[in-house]
Amino acid sequence: MKAIVIGASSGLGLELAKQLAANKCHVACIARREDRLNELRTQFPEQIRTYKHDVKNYAEVETLFPKICKELDGLDLVIYCAGYMAPVTPNEFSTTKDLEMIDVNLKGAIAWLNEAAIRFQGTRSGTIIAIGSVAGDRGRQAQPAYNTSKAAIATYAESLRNRLSSSGVKVITVKPGPMDTEMTHGLGLSNMMSAKSAANKILGLIGKNGEFYLSPVHKAIFYIIKRIPSPVFRKLKI
Numbered sequence: 085m086k087a088i089v090i091g092a093s094s095g096l097g098l099e100l101a102k103q104l105a106a107n108k109c110h111v112a113c114i115a116r117r118e119d120r121l122n123e124l125r126t127q128f129p130e131q132i133r134t135y136k137h138d139v140k141n142y143a144e145v146e147t148l149f150p151k152i153c154k155e156l157d158g159l160d161l162v163i164y165c166a167g168y169m170a171p172v173t174p175n176e177f178s179t180t181k182d183l184e185m186i187d188v189n190l191k192g193a194i195a196w197l198n199e200a201a202i203r204f205q206g207t208r209s210g211t212i213i214a215i216g217s218v219a220g221d222r223g224r225q226a227q228p229a230y231n232t233s234k235a236a237i238a239t240y241a242e243s244l245r246n247r248l249s250s251s252g253v254k255v256i257t258v259k260p261g262p263m264d265t266e267m268t269h270g271l272g273l274s275n276m277m278s279a280k281s282a283a284n285k286i287l288g289l290i291g292k293n294g295e296f297y298l299s300p301v302h303k304a305i306f307y308i309i310k311r312i313p314s315p316v317f318r319k320l321k322i
């Protein structure tokens with residue numbers, strides 16, 4: 085199998101890349117932190133290729149994507165895992181922070197996954213995995229723009245799935261709950277899933293088509309949360 089993982093230098097993306105490489109997959113790993121990527125390549129020199137790229141550099145994708153496909157000599161799987169959650173205080177409305185989250189979590193995903201869609205539509209094969217979040221299921225008070233970016237990537241991925249299903253292309257949306265990664269360090273969250281366990285569950289979804297939570301508990305909780313009327317949800321402050 086040949087794969088591209090965007091956002092592979094830490095947390096979930098790093099684990100996905102490691103697990104794919106350990107299963108003899110050839111993986112193109114993308115992120116900004118070159119030192120982290122180099123460390124990963126040293127661990128799996130036969131399986132891992134690395135590409136330094138900032139997902140906000142949307143114009144670069146048009147040339148980088150075919151270059152990677154050529155160097156991998158094929159492509160079966162693209163995982164968009166790059167993500168950013170800025171620290172936002174309860175009364176803060178920072179356009180700079182908010183737009184950064186939209187740029188990384190949504191616009192970068194569109195740039196990469198449109199290229200994946202074009203290629204896979206042509207080959208009539210392939211799997212796209214978009215990493216969303218349970219945070220996209222409601223407009224919560226704490227993180228308006230992060231929530232929006234994750235709701236939007238889920239909608240975008242659903243549209244891709246509906247467009248591409250007749251071509252045999254699978255599009256999987258994953259909605260993890262809290263995971264123990266650099267993104268959540270210092271937030272004081274409990275009951276977090278490890279990146280290793282999350283990556284393992286995500287790779288187990290390959291072959292399916294649709295939207296998935298990573299635990300049955302989250303699936304049940306968010307089934308209810310999505311149906312709480314807005315005035316009630318506002319009072320709950322969750």
Ligand SMILES: NC(=O)c1ccc[n+]([C@@H]2O[C@H](COP(=O)([O-])OP(=O)(O)OC[C@H]3O[C@@H](n4cnc5c(N)ncnc54)[C@H](OP(=O)(O)O)[C@@H]3O)[C@@H](O)[C@H]2O)c1
Binds near residue numbers: 166167
């Ligand atoms: N942690 C959670 O609780 C949680 C829950 C639900 C969903 N998620 C989602 O899971 C995904 C992975 O996050 P994580 O928890 O593993 O966090 P993480 O450890 O902070 O990883 C974020 C990854 O995104 C990459 N990235 C960020 N900005 C980038 C940019 N401008 N250009 C290229 N790459 C960029 C980072 O690479 P560089 O910094 O090296 O560029 C890194 O590889 C994200 O989409 C996140 O929203 C996380």
